[in-house]
Amino acid sequence: MIRTGEQYLDSLRDGRRIYIGDELVTDPTDHPAFRNATQTFAALYDMKADPALRHLMTFEEDGERYSMYYLRPRSKEDLEKRTNAHRLLAEFSYGLLGRSLDALGSQITGMSMKPEVFEAEGGFPDHMLALYQHMRANDLYAAYAIVPPQGARNPEFYQSRGIPAPALRVTGETEHGVILNGMKMLATGAAIANESIVGNILPLAPDQAAESITCIIPLNLDGLSLWARPPLATDIAFEFDKPLTWRFDESDCMLVFKDVEVPWERVIVHNNAPLSRDIFVKTSAHVLSNHQSNVRFAAKLRFLLGVASLVTEATGARDIPAVRETLGRLAAMEAGFAAMVDGQLQAYETIDHGYTLYNRRYMYAALNWAMENHSPIIDIIRELMGGGTFQMPASISVLRDPALREVFDDYWSTSRHGAVERMKLFKLAWDLIGSEHASRATSYEKFFVGPAFSVRNYNFINAPWDDVHGIVGKLMDSYDVPQTPETAD
Numbered sequence: 001m002i003r004t005g006e007q008y009l010d011s012l013r014d015g016r017r018i019y020i021g022d023e024l025v026t027d028p029t030d031h032p033a034f035r036n037a038t039q040t041f042a043a044l045y046d047m048k049a050d051p052a053l054r055h056l057m058t059f060e061e062d063g064e065r066y067s068m069y070y071l072r073p074r075s076k077e078d079l080e081k082r083t084n085a086h087r088l089l090a091e092f093s094y095g096l097l098g099r100s101l102d103a104l105g106s107q108i109t110g111m112s113m114k115p116e117v118f119e120a121e122g123g124f125p126d127h128m129l130a131l132y133q134h135m136r137a138n139d140l141y142a143a144y145a146i147v148p149p150q151g152a153r154n155p156e157f158y159q160s161r162g163i164p165a166p167a168l169r170v171t172g173e174t175e176h177g178v179i180l181n182g183m184k185m186l187a188t189g190a191a192i193a194n195e196s197i198v199g200n201i202l203p204l205a206p207d208q209a210a211e212s213i214t215c216i217i218p219l220n221l222d223g224l225s226l227w228a229r230p231p232l233a234t235d236i237a238f239e240f241d242k243p244l245t246w247r248f249d250e251s252d253c254m255l256v257f258k259d260v261e262v263p264w265e266r267v268i269v270h271n272n273a274p275l276s277r278d279i280f281v282k283t284s285a286h287v288l289s290n291h292q293s294n295v296r297f298a299a300k301l302r303f304l305l306g307v308a309s310l311v312t313e314a315t316g317a318r319d320i321p322a323v324r325e326t327l328g329r330l331a332a333m334e335a336g337f338a339a340m341v342d343g344q345l346q347a348y349e350t351i352d353h354g355y356t357l358y359n360r361r362y363m364y365a366a367l368n369w370a371m372e373n374h375s376p377i378i379d380i381i382r383e384l385m386g387g388g389t390f391q392m393p394a395s396i397s398v399l400r401d402p403a404l405r406e407v408f409d410d411y412w413s414t415s416r417h418g419a420v421e422r423m424k425l426f427k428l429a430w431d432l433i434g435s436e437h438a439s440r441a442t443s444y445e446k447f448f449v450g451p452a453f454s455v456r457n458y459n460f461i462n463a464p465w466d467d468v469h470g471i472v473g474k475l476m477d478s479y480d481v482p483q484t485p486e487t488a489d
């Protein structure tokens with residue numbers, strides 16, 4: 001099935017419980033905090049369903065059509081099809097939707113390519129395969145929450161108060177399923193998604209088996225609530241003033257479980273601490289989903305480069321040699337990152353069961369590059385903008401008053417650009433690098449894969465240490481320790 005935007009919007013009216021402070025929201029399509037984002041995702045679904053894009057956005061298997069990111073790749077061409085679909089989806093949001101439709105769709109597809117990882121004790125390969133079929137058959141949008149809350153690091157504190165630690169855990173079993181209590185961090189997009197993966201990307205100690213629970217759940221289960229961070233699009237009167245916040249505030253929520261019964265068929269790992277992490281990193285899940293992240297970041301870099309260049313045109317500084325040099329540096333970064341993404345495809349790997357996969361090391365290298373360089377790039381653009389944003393009126397509402405409008409047109413226009421045109425660009429640029437939406441995105445780019453040390457750990461554990469040691473050893477073996485009088489015959 002390929003869903004339309006309308007079908008997606010209908011699916012969100014399912015009685016979920018989202019809290020914004022003490023305000024309860026049950027229909028995200030009809031609340032100013034989430035409405036625009038649901039419209040954005042509806043438009044994304046409609047784009048995907050467009051018959052003209054059918055060959056790019058969908059594939060056929062056993063007579064049915066599915067979204068391309070559910071394709072299990074068996075050749076380089078399949079990988080290329082996946083990348084192209086990611087690219088179209090990312091370009092739609094200028095790379096600004098972190099958890100786009102294809103992010104978690106790729107995750108579960110990757111898991112389904114290596115079901116034997118789930119064959120350990122406490123793993124449910126059949127459930128996982130059925131959930132993969134369910135997600136692609138219904139063209140679902142999923143989020144994920146796979147990090148424990150920070151407070152869970154200190155369970156003694158909670159024990160001393162006689163209350164359970166907040167890390168999500170299984171507190172009971174029934175014939176129908178497991179009972180969950182606690183909370184999980186931090187499901188981007190959950191307020192407007194259909195389902196969420198709940199699990200563990202960070203290693204658990206052997207005595208944390210109850211926390212190893214991994215499941216894929218609908219977001220309207222009894223006892224489940226979504227605690228949202230402050231929404232950003234609520235009080236914007238004109239799209240013009242914050243065009244990116246307006247469309248792309250995808251939301252982040254803590255998932256809070258109070259005696260939630262999760263049916264067995266939704267459980268994919270239970271009571272196996274190492275397995276709960278292995279299913280991400282020992283299957284293709286991490287690579288497929290983070291290749292999507294890389295493709296998204298590449299789209300964002302192109303957008304950043306375009307904004308940087310246009311801003312310097314608007315300030316009149318673009319032709320100054322030092323500014324050109326800065327733009328050249330940004331252009332080199334953008335092109336270099338695009339090459340890192342293409343390299344993942346060109347140096348693809350053939351893996352078990354005849355499947356193919358993007359180059360794992362190149363993918364992790366690109367993740368690290370993006371994590372390290374996003375903030376410096378934003379800072380470069382901030383410098384290029386000077387005080388441009390702050391010379392603009394607070395809102396485009398200034399145009400409603402003819403007298404103010406006249407002054408604005410007279411004083412804010414330049415030889416190259418009209419006042420409104422300049423303001424439009426600077427408002428957009430600020431929403432990209434300086435607004436609260438931009439600031440949240442800066443945290444996102446630092447943390448969405450996990451903290452920096454874990455991103456570097458992925459690079460460490462996948463590095464071919466024996467090979468690189470061998471290169472050094474080969475050279476060292478090619479010359480001898482000089483003979484000393486003692487060792488000479």
Ligand SMILES: Cc1cc2nc3c(=O)[nH]c(=O)nc-3n(C[C@H](O)[C@H](O)[C@H](O)COP(=O)(O)OP(=O)(O)OC[C@H]3O[C@@H](n4cnc5c(N)ncnc54)[C@H](O)[C@@H]3O)c2cc1C
Pocket residue numbers: 099144145146147149150185186187188189252440443444447448449450451452453
């Ligand atoms: C905007 C945003 C969106 C997110 N979306 C999602 C999502 O969709 N799904 C999801 O599951 N998670 C999501 N996350 C959560 C993300 O996975 C976590 O924030 C991330 O794993 C870091 O964990 P933490 O926040 O507990 O930070 P911490 O682990 O507390 O790390 C904070 C800092 O402490 C230091 N530190 C802590 N421990 C160590 C250590 N052992 N060694 C060295 N330094 C250390 C580092 O400086 C680190 O940068 C999101 C986060 C953000 C900010």
